[in-house]
Structures are given as C-alpha cells and as structure tokens.
Amino acid sequence: MRRLIQKIIFSSVIAAGLSACTVQPSIVEHLPPQTFSEKALLTGTVILSRPVVEKDLPNIDILAINRDMHLLLDSVDGATKSARLNILMEKLQDQNFALLYDADATLNASRVFVEQRGNCMAFSVFMVAMARELGINAQFNEVLVPETWSLKNKQTYVYQHINVIADLGIEQRMLDFNFVEYQPIYRQTTLEDTDAFARFYSNLSMDFLSEQKYTDAFLYIRKALALSPQSADLWNNLGAVYRAAGHPDHAASAYRVSLVIDSTNTMALSNLERILTEEGDWQSTNIISEHLQRYREQNPYYWYGNALAAYKQGHYELAVNDIQAAISLEKNDHRFHFLLGLLRFKSGNHGYRGHFQQALTLSAADRDQGRYRQKLEILGLEDIRPTRRHKTARSWNRTNLWWWLTR
Structure with a gap:
C-alpha cells in the first residue's frame, strides 16, 4: 500500500x-x-x-x-x-x-x-x-x-x-x-x-x-x-x-x-x-x-479522476475531453476505454461500441471482463465482444493463489 x-x-x-x-x-x-x-x-x-x-x-x-x-x-x-x-x-x-x-x-x-x-x-x-x-x-x-x-x-x-x-x-x-x-x-x-x-x-x-x-x-x-x-x-x-x-x-x-x-x-x-x-x-x-x-x-490518472468526477455530475462532454486526455497518455488501461464508452453511450454518440470493445480486449482479469459484461447486459449491449486477444508485457501464472483473501 x-x-x-x-x-x-x-x-x-x-x-x-x-x-x-x-x-x-x-x-x-x-x-x-x-x-x-x-x-x-x-x-x-x-x-x-x-x-x-x-x-x-x-x-x-x-x-x-x-x-x-x-x-x-x-x-x-x-x-x-x-x-x-x-x-x-x-x-x-x-x-x-x-x-x-x-x-x-x-x-x-x-x-x-x-x-x-x-x-x-x-x-x-x-x-x-x-x-x-x-x-x-x-x-x-x-x-x-x-x-x-x-x-x-x-x-x-x-x-x-x-x-x-x-x-x-x-x-x-x-x-x-x-x-x-x-x-x-x-x-x-x-x-x-x-x-x-x-x-x-x-x-x-x-x-x-x-x-x-x-x-x-x-x-x-x-x-x-x-x-x-x-x-x-x-x-x-x-x-x-x-x-x-x-x-x-x-x-x-x-x-x-x-x-x-x-x-x-x-x-x-x-x-x-x-x-x-x-x-x-x-x-x-x-x-x-x-x-x-x-x-x-x-499523469493519465489525474485526467481519469477528473473525468470520473465530471461523469458523476452529468457533465459528459467535459468528461469526454478529460478521458481522451488520459487515453492519449496511457492507451492500455481498459477502465479509460470503458468510461469513454459509457460517456459516448450516455450522450447518444454511436461511437461507443468501439470503446467498449477495446475495454473488453484490454481487460487483463476475467473478473474485470465479467463486471464489464454485466454492465453491458444492463445497457442492452450484450452482443459486444473483444476484438482480439490482448497480450500483456508480462505473463504471470496466477493459479489459485488468492484463496486466503476474505472480505
């Protein structure tokens, strides 16, 4: 921490x-x-x-x-x-x-x-x-x-x-x-x-x-x-x-x-x-x-934080500008693309599908993809799928090592 x-x-x-x-x-x-x-x-x-x-x-x-x-x-x-x-x-x-x-x-x-x-x-x-x-x-x-x-x-x-x-x-x-x-x-x-x-x-x-x-x-x-x-x-x-x-x-x-x-x-x-x-x-x-x-x-996460704040207040166009600035600095964070997809969807812009696809493609953990798919189903967009398999810079063996975590 x-x-x-x-x-x-x-x-x-x-x-x-x-x-x-x-x-x-x-x-x-x-x-x-x-x-x-x-x-x-x-x-x-x-x-x-x-x-x-x-x-x-x-x-x-x-x-x-x-x-x-x-x-x-x-x-x-x-x-x-x-x-x-x-x-x-x-x-x-x-x-x-x-x-x-x-x-x-x-x-x-x-x-x-x-x-x-x-x-x-x-x-x-x-x-x-x-x-x-x-x-x-x-x-x-x-x-x-x-x-x-x-x-x-x-x-x-x-x-x-x-x-x-x-x-x-x-x-x-x-x-x-x-x-x-x-x-x-x-x-x-x-x-x-x-x-x-x-x-x-x-x-x-x-x-x-x-x-x-x-x-x-x-x-x-x-x-x-x-x-x-x-x-x-x-x-x-x-x-x-x-x-x-x-x-x-x-x-x-x-x-x-x-x-x-x-x-x-x-x-x-x-x-x-x-x-x-x-x-x-x-x-x-x-x-x-x-x-x-x-x-x-x-710092891309500075812009991401600003975009989230604007999104929660319903200022979608302002949030779009901020999240685009974040993506210009860091293209591989799936959360940026998913937020941009939400903003495009909320504002009636039909370009949202590509951003959701990119978020699914970049999702490194199955848990993240599952969360995104649930959100897309709620939005009636369950047909959106990843465009390709994303390869990360490092490949880690994650086999069942997280079981001791209790919440």
Missing part, C-alpha cells in the same frame, strides 16, 4: 504517486533555502529532547518464522519449486488458514501466521518468508497502481501496492493479496529487502503518527531512513512527522531533501506548498503550484 505521508500500507501506501512525467530539476533552485541539514533532521532532537542513538531505533525480525510455521514447512516435500509452492498452499487450506485484510496491520511473518490478518505489506512479508524457507527465490515487488489521493490532517496521502514474485525456475508466479487491484500493465519494480523493510517501518511510523504518538513515529521513520536513506518518499514522511509534531520549519527542510533526491515527488511538493502558503511565501507557492499542475497534467 505510498503514503505521503507514505503509508505504504501496501495495498495502501501513502506517499508519492506516479512520477511518469518529465519534471524540471530546477524546481529545487527556486525553493527557499534549507533551514536544517539532513544530519540535524535525523537527530530528532526537537521531538526527543536529545539526539537519537542507535539503541533507540526499533529492530523487528520481519521475516520471523515460528515453531508452528517450521513444522508446517517441514511437511512440504515437493521435488520442484513449483510443486513445493502448490503443496504449501494446499496445506494452508487444509489447516483452514484464511488471511483477513486489515489495512492497519503491518505485521511480521510470524504474527501474520498467528493472527491470520494483515495488509498487503504483511501478506508479502509472510509469503516471502515462507517461500524462501522452501528454497524458492521470492522478492518483494512494488506495483505503481493508479493514484488515489486524499487529504487528511493537512497531509496529502497517495496509496500504492506491494506484492511478491516467486521465481520457480521455469516460471515466475505473482503472489498477491488482492489480485483484483493488480493489472499487468501497471509499472512495477522488484525491491531489495532493505528497501522493502524500510517501507515496513514507514508504515508503522504512519500508524503511530495517526495516533499522535510523535516519538514512536519519528523513531520508526528514522529506522526506515537508516535502511533506505535515498528514498524521497521516506524523507517526505519524515517531514510529515515533523509537521504533525508542530515543527513546520523542520518539515519544510525534510520535504526539500525529498525534492533534491526526486524533484518529481508530487507529494513532497504538495506538502511543502501548504507550509509555504501558511507562511505567506506566495512567490515560492506559485512556482510549486505551476510545477504541480504541469506534473498532474502529464
């Missing part, structure tokens, strides 16, 4: 969104000078009343395997990696293991097994730990799902997603908590363990922040930065901690560090913009606002 704060609650992460746009690095040159150095920001003195030391930082055994998990794994004896993974799934089923999604439960592997709950980060931790014990190379995989923005307590949040790729030798298998949210067209990247663990601690930091436990929030984001010091999103989250704790100058400096690392980090820009607005620095605010608008206009 990026929170920008970044709650990589993965399936919900708060923080920076897609940075698919081309950004001018000179934005940093136009920002106010940095009041506090990186070293000063990392001490946490204004929150802890003293500089942080190593023993203050949390140290969680994230991939911990307990005795009962070892007993289960010892009973898995498949000859191949694929067979061992399948047997593991069967044995978990036999034990009536059902993982309940809990957005606020960033748990380590053993707690996931005991409590049978967790968010996408927790699920991924659990699966990586179990798979590796079986000799399977499993890696954390960050999926840049379409941005979902929200504003809470004067902070900007964006949610992202994490899952697992298991390398079985002859194939790769995608292990995902909620596969319906995943689409192969989404940009994604595998993570080193240190980067994934940094996101784990960042999640917990944001949980403490929501509870106004600023000392714990600082210590956990500080741990995250110790693991991944060049993460723009984590510096952004450090800024969120400082701001919530009542230290806007420290927060502004942390946001600036984030932007030095990644000048396209729209969340850091948004959060810094609010601080500068409150301080009355209109010159810097206007510069940031112009950059933000430029970045968002180059």
Whole structure:
C-alpha cells in the first residue's frame, strides 16, 4: 500500500504517486533555502529532547518464522519449486488458514501466521518468508497502481501496492493479496529487502503518527531512513512527522531533501506548498503550484479522476475531453476505454461500441471482463465482444493463489 505521508500500507501506501512525467530539476533552485541539514533532521532532537542513538531505533525480525510455521514447512516435500509452492498452499487450506485484510496491520511473518490478518505489506512479508524457507527465490515487488489521493490532517496521502514474485525456475508466479487491484500493465519494480523493510517501518511510523504518538513515529521513520536513506518518499514522511509534531520549519527542510533526491515527488511538493502558503511565501507557492499542475497534467490518472468526477455530475462532454486526455497518455488501461464508452453511450454518440470493445480486449482479469459484461447486459449491449486477444508485457501464472483473501 505510498503514503505521503507514505503509508505504504501496501495495498495502501501513502506517499508519492506516479512520477511518469518529465519534471524540471530546477524546481529545487527556486525553493527557499534549507533551514536544517539532513544530519540535524535525523537527530530528532526537537521531538526527543536529545539526539537519537542507535539503541533507540526499533529492530523487528520481519521475516520471523515460528515453531508452528517450521513444522508446517517441514511437511512440504515437493521435488520442484513449483510443486513445493502448490503443496504449501494446499496445506494452508487444509489447516483452514484464511488471511483477513486489515489495512492497519503491518505485521511480521510470524504474527501474520498467528493472527491470520494483515495488509498487503504483511501478506508479502509472510509469503516471502515462507517461500524462501522452501528454497524458492521470492522478492518483494512494488506495483505503481493508479493514484488515489486524499487529504487528511493537512497531509496529502497517495496509496500504492506491494506484492511478491516467486521465481520457480521455469516460471515466475505473482503472489498477491488482492489480485483484483493488480493489472499487468501497471509499472512495477522488484525491491531489495532493505528497501522493502524500510517501507515496513514507514508504515508503522504512519500508524503511530495517526495516533499522535510523535516519538514512536519519528523513531520508526528514522529506522526506515537508516535502511533506505535515498528514498524521497521516506524523507517526505519524515517531514510529515515533523509537521504533525508542530515543527513546520523542520518539515519544510525534510520535504526539500525529498525534492533534491526526486524533484518529481508530487507529494513532497504538495506538502511543502501548504507550509509555504501558511507562511505567506506566495512567490515560492506559485512556482510549486505551476510545477504541480504541469506534473498532474502529464499523469493519465489525474485526467481519469477528473473525468470520473465530471461523469458523476452529468457533465459528459467535459468528461469526454478529460478521458481522451488520459487515453492519449496511457492507451492500455481498459477502465479509460470503458468510461469513454459509457460517456459516448450516455450522450447518444454511436461511437461507443468501439470503446467498449477495446475495454473488453484490454481487460487483463476475467473478473474485470465479467463486471464489464454485466454492465453491458444492463445497457442492452450484450452482443459486444473483444476484438482480439490482448497480450500483456508480462505473463504471470496466477493459479489459485488468492484463496486466503476474505472480505
């Protein structure tokens, strides 16, 4: 899950969104000078009343395997990696293991097994730990799902997603908590363990922040930065901690560090913009606002969000313009084409059939196609069919791996 704060609650992460746009690095040159150095920001003195030391930082055994998990794994004896993974799934089923999604439960592997709950980060931790014990190379995989923005307590949040790729030798298998949210067209990247663990601690930091436990929030984001010091999103989250704790100058400096690392980090820009607005620095605010608008206009999901809002208000022509802008930037998202089909249909334009066909063609998951077909039947358009079989850039084996998801 990026929170920008970044709650990589993965399936919900708060923080920076897609940075698919081309950004001018000179934005940093136009920002106010940095009041506090990186070293000063990392001490946490204004929150802890003293500089942080190593023993203050949390140290969680994230991939911990307990005795009962070892007993289960010892009973898995498949000859191949694929067979061992399948047997593991069967044995978990036999034990009536059902993982309940809990957005606020960033748990380590053993707690996931005991409590049978967790968010996408927790699920991924659990699966990586179990798979590796079986000799399977499993890696954390960050999926840049379409941005979902929200504003809470004067902070900007964006949610992202994490899952697992298991390398079985002859194939790769995608292990995902909620596969319906995943689409192969989404940009994604595998993570080193240190980067994934940094996101784990960042999640917990944001949980403490929501509870106004600023000392714990600082210590956990500080741990995250110790693991991944060049993460723009984590510096952004450090800024969120400082701001919530009542230290806007420290927060502004942390946001600036984030932007030095990644000048396209729209969340850091948004959060810094609010601080500068409150301080009355209109010159810097206007510069940031112009950059933000430029970045968002180059993001197809910005236009998609605008189109959805216009559609719900019945402004179909306006929505058509916005969704066409989205499609011009990203042609392979079936939701864009289906929405355009709906808009054409609602406004009496006979060009809707081609858009519905394209949506069906691009649908990567059978569940999506089923949903679209139900909608088309309601509209009396059940005769519309895909024009061809769409091939995605990656082909994943998805065989019955999502059974533990309960709602």
